[in-house]
Amino acid sequence: MTKTCEIKKTIVFILSESPFASDRNYHVLRMALAIALDAQPRIILTGEAVQLSRPERRIHAPLPDAIGQLRLLREMEVPVYVLEEDLQERSIPPDDLCAGVHVISRQRLAEFVGTATLVAHT
Amino acid sequence: MNEAVGRKIGLVLGANPSSGGALMAVRLAESALANGCRVSIFLVDDGLYMALESSSNKSLLKRFQALSGRGAEITLCSVMLRGRGIEASSVGSGIELGSLLHFAELITTSDKVLFFFR
Numbered sequence: 676m677t678k679t680c681e682i683k684k685t686i687v688f689i690l691s692e693s694p695f696a697s698d699r700n701y702h703v704l705r706m707a708l709a710i711a712l713d714a715q716p717r718i719i720l721t722g723e724a725v726q727l728s729r730p731e732r733r734i735h736a737p738l739p740d741a742i743g744q745l746r747l748l749r750e751m752e753v754p755v756y757v758l759e760e761d762l763q764e765r766s767i768p769p770d771d772l773c774a775g776v777h778v779i780s781r782q783r784l785a786e787f788v789g790t791a792t793l794v795a796h797t
Numbered sequence: 798m799n800e801a802v803g804r805k806i807g808l809v810l811g812a813n814p815s816s817g818g819a820l821m822a823v824r825l826a827e828s829a830l831a832n833g834c835r836v837s838i839f840l841v842d843d844g845l846y847m848a849l850e851s852s853s854n855k856s857l858l859k860r861f862q863a864l865s866g867r868g869a870e871i872t873l874c875s876v877m878l879r880g881r882g883i884e885a886s887s888v889g890s891g892i893e894l895g896s897l898l899h900f901a902e903l904i905t906t907s908d909k910v911l912f913f914f915r
Contacts, residue, residue, distance in 0.1 A: 684904065699811070699914070702842050702877060706809075709897035713905050793904070795912035797811065 684714045684792040689784075692797070693723035694739035700724055703797045704744035711751050717791070718748060719784060720757040720776075725765060728757040728776045749775040758784060802833035807907030809900065811842035811914040814854035818913035819847060823860050825911070830867050837907060838864070839900050840873035840892070842914065848873050848892045849883065858889050865891030872899045 688707050694700045707716040720728050727745055731738055749755055756779045762769055769778045779787075788794050806829045812818035826836045838861075840848055848871070852858045865871050872895035875885065885894055904910060 686904065698880075699842055702811070702874075703914075706841065706897060706900055710901045710904050713901055793910050793912075795809070795914070797912070797914040 685717065685790065686710065686714050686793045686795065687717045687719060687787050687791040689719045689721055689788075689794065689796045690724035690727070691722035694727050694741045695736055696723070698740060699797060700727065700741040701739065701744055703795070704741055704748060707753065708744060708747060708751070711748065711753055714792075716748075716753050717787060718745070718753060718755045719779070719787065720755070721761050721784075725757050725761045725767065728755075728762075728772045729767065730771070730773050733771065745773075749773070756784075756787075799833060801829070803835070804908040805835040805837060805906060807903040807910040808836065808838045809903070809910065809912045810838060810840050810844035810847065811912070813843035814847045814852050814857055816843075816913075816915060818915045819844065819854070819857060822911070822913045823857060823864070826864050826869060827860070830864065830869060836864065836869040837903050838869060838871045839895070839903050840871070841877055841900070844913070845873055845878055845881065845883070848889055849887045850889050851887060852889075862889060862891040874900070 688703055690700050690703060692699050707718060710716055727741055756777050759778050759780050808822050808826060810822050829836050846852055847857055861871060872893045875894040
């Protein structure tokens, strides 16, 4: 009997909206959760969405719902990345991020996009 | 022979009805069907408003319903609909109420998937 090995689709979700402005990030992260078993999602936080990479104690506003979804994704070992230059623009130190969030350069982002099956910029 | 025939195109539409992305998605779906592709559309986020009888862009809703009549599968996320306090009875005919399970199926079964959030 021939064994087949199905390659899972790699899906890069690029979030850039402020988590305080709308619930878009929350819904997009729910979508990433929904496919986490059937595909390989990757979450990239850019622009104002980098606020989601901060520990909850550092967020001086009502916690957006997206925080909980992101925590679940990290617990499921879905890779979560944050763009280095967008952290710098907002004076967020890279050593003060949630556990499991990785800082990447724009070049690395381009590599992820280049090798992904799908890219969703939300 | 047209290589696109029979291929499945998945469209995830989260853009609001007045955006360029929404119009582009509908145009693309119409063309894909005309080319012999199968089309599956999943409405999320602001894209939900496209499916409502009270939509600000009724011509787009009619084009959606025409797509459904030609065989496109159009589903929306009913959890997001409820989250926005919208009654299921507001959804236009030809558009099915679904869940993120439909989204997962669209992702895994489509040959190409495009996202429209702007």
